[in-house]
Amino acid sequence: MRILLVGSGAREHALARALSLDPATTALVVGPGNPGTAEIATNIPLDILDGAAVVAAAKEMSADLVVIGPEAPLVAGVVDAVREAGIACFGPDRAAARLEGSKAFAKEIMAAAEVPTALAHVCTTVEQVTEAIDAFGAPFVVKDDGLAAGKGVVVCDDRDDALAHARVCLAKEGGDVATLGEPAVVVEEFLDGPEISLFCLSDGTDVVPLEPAQDYKRLADGDAGPNTGGMGAYSPLAWAPEDLTAQVVERVALPVVREMARRGTPFVGLLYCGLALTSRGLRVVEFNVRFGDPETQVVLARLASPLAELLHAAATGRLGQVEAPRWHEDAAVTVVMAAHGYPGPVRKGDVISGTADADALDDVHVLHAGTATDENGALVSAGGRVLSVVGTGVDLAAARTAAYAGVDRIELPGAQHRTDIAAGR
Numbered sequence: 495m496r497i498l499l500v501g502s503g504a505r506e507h508a509l510a511r512a513l514s515l516d517p518a519t520t521a522l523v524v525g526p527g528n529p530g531t532a533e534i535a536t537n538i539p540l541d542i543l544d545g546a547a548v549v550a551a552a553k554e555m556s557a558d559l560v561v562i563g564p565e566a567p568l569v570a571g572v573v574d575a576v577r578e579a580g581i582a583c584f585g586p587d588r589a590a591a592r593l594e595g596s597k598a599f600a601k602e603i604m605a606a607a608e609v610p611t612a613l614a615h616v617c618t619t620v621e622q623v624t625e626a627i628d629a630f631g632a633p634f635v636v637k638d639d640g641l642a643a644g645k646g647v648v649v650c651d652d653r654d655d656a657l658a659h660a661r662v663c664l665a666k667e668g669g670d671v672a673t674l675g676e677p678a679v680v681v682e683e684f685l686d687g688p689e690i691s692l693f694c695l696s697d698g699t700d701v702v703p704l705e706p707a708q709d710y711k712r713l714a715d716g717d718a719g720p721n722t723g724g725m726g727a728y729s730p731l732a733w734a735p736e737d738l739t740a741q742v743v744e745r746v747a748l749p750v751v752r753e754m755a756r757r758g759t760p761f762v763g764l765l766y767c768g769l770a771l772t773s774r775g776l777r778v779v780e781f782n783v784r785f786g787d788p789e790t791q792v793v794l795a796r797l798a799s800p801l802a803e804l805l806h807a808a809a810t811g812r813l814g815q816v817e818a819p820r821w822h823e824d825a826a827v828t829v830v831m832a833a834h835g836y837p838g839p840v841r842k843g844d845v846i847s848g849t850a851d852a853d854a855l856d857d858v859h860v861l862h863a864g865t866a867t868d869e870n871g872a873l874v875s876a877g878g879r880v881l882s883v884v885g886t887g888v889d890l891a892a893a894r895t896a897a898y899a900g901v902d903r904i905e906l907p908g909a910q911h912r913t914d915i916a917a918g919r
Contacts, residue, residue, distance in 0.1 A: 495518045495519055495520060495558045495559060495802050495803075495806065496520055496521040496555055496556055496557050496558045496559075497513055497519055497521065497522050497523070497557060497558065497559045497560075497561060497802060498523050498524075498525065498548075498551055498552045498555060498557040498559070498560045498561070499513065499522065499523070499524045499525075499527075499531075499535070499560075499561045499563065500524075500525055500540065500542050500548060500560065500561065500562045500563055500564070500567060500572070501524070501527075501542065501562070501563030501564045502524075502526050502527055502528050502531075502542075503528070503563070503564065503787060503863045503864075503879075504787055504788065504790075504791060504830075504861040504862065504863035504879065504881070504882040505563055505564075505784075505785050505786070505787040505790045505791070506524060506527070506528075506531060506563040506564075507528060507530045507531050507861040507862050507863070507882075508785075508790045508791045508794045508795075508861050508882075508884075509561065509563060509785065509790065509794065509801075510522060510524055510527075510531045510534055510535050511534060511794070511859070511861070512794045512797060512801040513561075513801055513802050514534045514535060516800040516801055516802040516803075517800070518800055518802045518803055519802050521536075521555060522534070522535040522536070523535060523536045523537075523538055523551070523555050523557075524536070524537050524538070525537070525538045525539070525540030525542070525548075525551055526538065526539055526540045526542070528862040528863070528865055528866070529862055529865050529866065529867055529873055530860070530861060530862030530865065531862070538551060542562075542564065542566070542567045542572070543566060543567055543570050543572065544572075545567075545570075545571060545572045545574065545575025545576070546575060548560065548562075548567070548572050548575065548576060549575050549576055549579045549581070552576060552579070552581050553579070553581075557581060558582065558806070559581075559582045559583070559584060559802070559805065559806050559809060560576045560581055560582070560583045560584070561583075561584045561585070561805055562576075562583065562584065562585035562763075562784070563784060563785065564784065565591070565594050565595075565641055565782065565783065565784050566641060568585050568586055568588075568591040568594070568763075568783055568784060569588065569591045569592070569594065569595035569641060570588070571587065571588030571591075572585075573585045573586060573587045573588070573591075573763075574587045574588050582806060582809040582810050583809055584762075584763055584764075584805045584806070584808055584809040585762070585763040585764075585783070585784065586761050586762055586763040586783050587759070587762070589759040590754055590759050590760065590761045590762070590763070590783065591783045593750070593754075593761070593765070593781045593782075593783050594641070594766075594781060594782045594783040594784070595640060595641060596639055596640065597637050597638075597639050597680045597780065598616040598639050598678055598680055600780070600781045601614055601616065601680065603750060603753055603754065604750070604778060606753050607749035607750050607752070607753040608749060609745065609746050609749055609750060609778055610745065610746075610775065610776055610777050610778065611777055611778040611779075612635070612682040612683045612684075612685050612777055612778075612779070613630075613682065613683045614680050614681065614682040614683070615629075615680070615681045615682075616639070616678055616679075616680055617660070617664075617678060617679050617680070617681055618664070618676050618677070618678045619664070620657065620660060620661055620664065623636070623656075623657060623660040623664075623679060623681055624657065626681035627653065627656050627657070627681055630681065630682070630683050630684070632650075632651045632653070632684075633649055633650060633651050633684040634648070634649070634650055634651070634652075634653065634655075634656035634681075634684075635647070635648075635649050635681065635682040635683070635684050635685075636648045636656050636659050636660050636663075636679055636680075636681055637679060637680045637681075637682065637780075638663040638666070638679060639663070639677065639678040639679055639680060640666070640677070642663075646663065647721055647780075648721065649684070649721070659679075660679045660681075663677065663678075663679045664677050664678070664679060665677075685770040685772050685777050685779060686770070686772050686773055687770050687771045687772040687773060688708070688733075688770070688771055689708065689709075689768065689769065689770050689771075689779060690706050690707070690708055690731060690734060690738070690768075690769045690770075690771065691706065691707050691708065691709060691727075691766065691767070691768055691769070691786055691789045692704070692706045692707075692738075692739065692742050692766075692767045692769060693764055693765075693766055693767075693785065693786070693789070693790075693793060694742070694743065694747040694764070694765045694766075694767060695763075695764055695765075695804065695805075695808045695813060696747070696751050696761050696762060696763065696764075696765055696808065696813070697762055697807065697808045697809070697810070697811045697812065697813040697814075698751070698755060698760030698761060698762045698811060699751070699755065699760075699811070699813075699814075700813040700814045701743055701747045701748050701751055701765075701813075702804070702808075702813050702818060702819065703739045703742065703743050703747070704793055704797075704819060705729055705730060705793050705796055705821055706729065706730070706731050706734060706738060706739065707727050707728065707729035707730075707731070707789040707792050707793050708727060708728060708729075708731055708789075709724045709725075709726065709727040709786070709788055709789050710724065710725045710726045710727065710912060710914075710915055711724060711725070712725070713725060713832075713836070713837060713910065713912075714912065715912050715913055715914045716914065720837055721837070722832070722836070722837045722878075722879075723787065723837070723878070723879060724786075724787055724788045724789075724830065724879075725788075725829075725830045725832070725879075725911070725912045725915070726788060726827070726828055726829045726830050726911075726912055726915030726916075727788045727789045727791065727792045727827075727828050727915070728792055728825065728826065728827045728828070728890060728893070728894070728915065728916035728919065729789070729792040729793055729795075729796055729825065729826055730796070730825060731919075732890075732919070733919070734771070735771075738771075738776075741776055742767055742769065742776070745776065746767050746769075746776075746778055747765055747767060750765065750781070751765070761783075762808065762809065762811075763783060763784070763808065763809075764783065764784055764785055764808075765781060765782075765783065766781060766782035766783065766784065766785070766786045767781065768780040768781070768782070768786075787863075787879075787882075788828050788830055788882055791826075791828040791861055791882045791884050792826035792827065792828050792884065793826075795826035795828075795859075795884050795886055796821050796822045796824065796825075796826050796886075797819060797820075797821065797822075798819075798820040798821055798822045799817065799819050799820040803816060804816060804819060822886075823888075824886050824887060824888060824893070825886065825887055825888070825889050825890040825892070825893040826884060826885070826886045826893050827884070827885050827886075827890065827893040827894045827896075827897040827915055827916045828861075828882045828883065828884045828885075828897060828915070829882070829883045829885075829897045829898060829900075829901050829911055829912065829915050830863075830879050830881070830882050830883075830911060830912075831879075831880050831881040831882075831883065831901065831904065831906055831909050831910070831911045832878055832879050832880060832909065832910045832911065833864065833875045833877065833878055833879075833880050833906075833908065833909070833910075834907070834908025834909070834910070835908075836878040836879065836910060837878060840864075840875075840877065840878050841875070841908060842874070842875055842876050842877070843868070843874050843875065843876075844874060844875045844906055844907045844908060845868075845872050845873070845874055845907075846865065846873045846874060846875060846880065846881070846904065846905070846906050847873075847904070847905045848903045848904040848905050849873065849881070849904055851903040851904075852883060852899075852900035852901070852903040852904050853900075855896065855899055855900055855903070856896070857885055857886045857887055857892075857893070857896040858883065858884065858885050858886075858896050858897065858899065858900040859884050860881055860882070860883055860884070860900060860904070861881065861882040861883075861884060862880075862881060863877060863879045863880060863881060863882060864876050864877020864878055864879055864880045865877075865880060865881065875906060880906060880909070881904065881906075883897050883898075883900040883901050883904070884897060884900075885897030885898070885899070885900060890916050890919050893916070894915065894916045894917070897915070898913075
């Protein structure tokens with residue numbers, strides 16, 4: 495199978511790694527990729543938001559399957575262009591990708607499908623936000639309606655901070671104009687209890703769940719500091735209810751897939767279910783429409799069966815005809831190394847060393863995200879979250895030890911990472 499993978503982050507490096515290990519993969523091209531994907535695939539320059547460019551790249555390599563990694567091209571409708579060209583594509587089209595592109599739309603779908611979620615108000619003015627947060631009380635949960643690279647959510651006890659975040663979101667251009675006609679924020683009740691991420695593949699009709707994971711969204715140890723795109727993750731979750739996956743498929747994923755099909759916008763791709771196990775039971779925190787980062791890094795590290803045919807089956811309406819994914823019993827932990835200044839303005843161009851030393855350790859592999867090579871060929875930082883260091887082991891303690899041993903081998907001036915990923919689990 496000849497595969498074009500679109501994207502350049504740690505998620506795409508993890509996908510490329512899994513696809514490259516699949517005997518069914520005969521050619522793997524990543525656009526634009528990163529220095530890590532260049533070691534296992536062919537990188538090409540690519541504007542990931544240009545549907546025509548993605549189609550041209552797929553035709554150039556005679557791709558059997560295109561896999562779209564990031565959310566932005568999904569929301570922009572790149573999948574529509576690929577499918578119109580007659581090429582199988584893993585990912586939702588523009589209409590279905592609104593499940594991530596607009597939190598207000600996702601709430602609408604959840605209400606129609608009777609999916610358990612937080613009570614919420616969709617607000618388009620500061621006055622509406624003020625009324626909503628005062629009605630719910632602290633902790634305040636304010637979410638940007640549109641895409642925000644994992645940093646559009648504020649959960650805080652300070653009313654002024656909540657209102658300040660809302661003002662920033664409402665001042666943005668864009669939003670899901672097709673639904674609301676103007677930028678919006680979603681103000682929600684706070685959900686207590688631990689959060690879980692579960693990925694579900696869909697071909698528009700059937701749903702196949704992957705293994706659950708838990709990520710760490712705050713920058714610093716003890717869940718302190720600002721929200722980020724994710725600073726680490728682990729899997730499996732020994733503490734989760736045994737029937738968790740079955741519950742999510744039955745009460746969340748299948749109802750949403752059926753509601754999307756009923757509306758004439760079938761969901762094909764990956765439905766990321768962000769969940770909270772609250773004192774009142776299972777609740778959906780959010781939906782994404784692609785593999786999540788950093789959870790993908792640990793979920794795919796535990797995948798024992800081939801990935802390429804699974805994604806192709808989802809893209810071509812054949813999920814019910816393929817073998818269910820199989821899993822290693824080993825645990826996996828990933829620790830994100832972020833650049834100086836993250837999640838604010840980051841310093842770029844710092845030389846990174848030791849990644850090969852970390853990769854050489856047993857049960858460790860390093861995934862690239864915000865990296866590049868400079869004019870001298872040196873590996874340097876080029877983004878906020880720079881590397882994901884993944885460790886595996888017979889249990890979480892062993893996987894955690896491996897991951898942090900890898901982190902200790904890597905030098906990145908000013909780097910930030912949490913030291914408590916999977917601690918005490």
